[in-house]
Amino acid sequence: xxxxxxxxxxxxxxxxxxxxxxxxxxxxVASSLDLSQANFATMKNRGKxxxxxxxxxxxxxxxxxxxxLYNQNPGxxxxxxxxxxxxxxxxxxxxxxxxxxxxxxxxxxxxxPPYFIKALGGKENLKNIxxxxxxxxxxxxxxxxxxxxxxxxxxxxVARDGIYAFTTTHGLFVKRIQRRVDGNLDxxxxxxxxxxxxxxxxxxxxxxxxxxSFGMVY
Numbered sequence: 001x002x003x004x005x006x007x008x009x010x011x012x013x014x015x016x017x018x019x020x021x022x023x024x025x026x027x028x029v030a031s032s033l034d035l036s037q038a039n040f041a042t043m044k045n046r047g048k049x050x051x052x053x054x055x056x057x058x059x060x061x062x063x064x065x066x067x068x069l070y071n072q073n074p075g076x077x078x079x080x081x082x083x084x085x086x087x088x089x090x091x092x093x094x095x096x097x098x099x100x101x102x103x104x105x106x107x108x109x110x111x112x113p114p115y116f117i118k119a120l121g122g123k124e125n126l127k128n129i130x131x132x133x134x135x136x137x138x139x140x141x142x143x144x145x146x147x148x149x150x151x152x153x154x155x156x157x158v159a160r161d162g163i164y165a166f167t168t169t170h171g172l173f174v175k176r177i178q179r180r181v182d183g184n185l186d187x188x189x190x191x192x193x194x195x196x197x198x199x200x201x202x203x204x205x206x207x208x209x210x211x212x213s214f215g216m217v218y
Contacts, residue, residue, distance in 0.1 A: 004047050007054070010068055014061060014115050017212075033057055063115050084112040084123055086150070088131040094149070094165055094174045110148075119212040120150055128154045130208070132165070138189040139163075139174060147213050149174060155209035158185060158201065163210040168203060174210060 012024040015032060030040035033053040043050055049069075058065045088110035110131050112120065120129050134147040142163070143149060151165050158164060161178045176188040180198070187197040 004044055004049055007049065007068065008044065011057070014063065017116055017119055018061075061115055063113075067113060084114065084117060084126055085109045086112055086120075086126050086129045086131055088148070090133065092132040092172070093135040094132050094172045116212070121152060121211065125152070125154075128152055128208075129211070134174060134213075138191050138194045139176075140191045142176075142190045143174065143210075143213055149210050149213045151208035152211045153208040155211070156206040158206060165207040165210060166204045167207065168199070168205075172207075 008026065008029055011029045011032065015024045015028055026040060026044070027037050030037050033040070033050060034056070035043075035050060035053060040050075042048075054068065055065060057063075058068060086109075087107040089107045107130075112126065117123050117126070120126060130151050130153060131148050132151065134143050134149055135145050137145055149165070155162075156164075158177050158179055162176070163174060164177050165172065165174045166177075167173070173187075176190060178186040178188065180186055183201070185199050185201055185204075187199055189196065
C-alpha cells in the first residue's frame with residue numbers, strides 16, 4: 001500500500017485533472033474528502049489514512065480504490081474499472097527539435113487512469129491520442145522539460161488557437177499557434193525569453209493538438 005503522502009499526491013493529481021485552476025493544496029484535498037483542515041493535518045502527521053472518506057471520494061469519482069491505494073488496476077477482480085491504453089513514444093522528443101515519428105512501431109502502451117479519460121476526449125477517442133516527451137524550456141511554465149504531452153491527432157486544424165505539435169524542416173516542435181488575419185500563423189513560445197515567429201501554414205505539418213499534460217488541460 002502507498003504511504004499517506006503518496007496517496008495525497010495522487011488525490012491532488014485527480015483534483016487537478018478535474019479542472020481545478022492553479023496549484024492544488026492540502027486544504028483542497030481536505031475539502032474533497034469532507035474533512036476539516038485541522039483533522040486532515042492531524043491524520044497526515046500521524047500517517048493515518050481516512051479510509052471511509054477516501055472510499056466516498058472514489059465512489060463519487062468512479063475511481064478504483066485498488067488503483068488509488070495500491071497502484072493496482074484490478075483486471076482480475078470484480079471491479080468497474082476498465083483499463084485504457086494509448087500509444088506512448090518514449091524516444092520521441094518535442095519542443096527543442098530533433099525527433100519525429102520516424103518509426104511508428106517504436107511505441108509502448110501507456111495505461112491511462114480512468115479519471116484522466118475525460119481530459120482526453122473520452123474512451124472512444126483514445127485511439128486518436130499519442131503521447132510524446134517534451135524537452136527544453138521554450139514552453140515553460142505551461143509545459144516543462146520531461147513532461148509527457150498527449151496529442152489528439154484528429155485536431156489538426158489551426159483555425160482555432162491552441163498548443164500544437166508540428167514538424168518543419170528543422171524538426172519536431174510544440175508551440176502555441178494563433179492564426180493571423182492574413183492567414184499566416186504566429187508561432188509562440190510561452191517562455192518569453194524565446195521570440196515568436198511567423199510562418200505560412202505551408203511551412204509546417206500539424207501532428208495534432210496538445211489536449212493535456214499530467215492533468216493540465218489546455
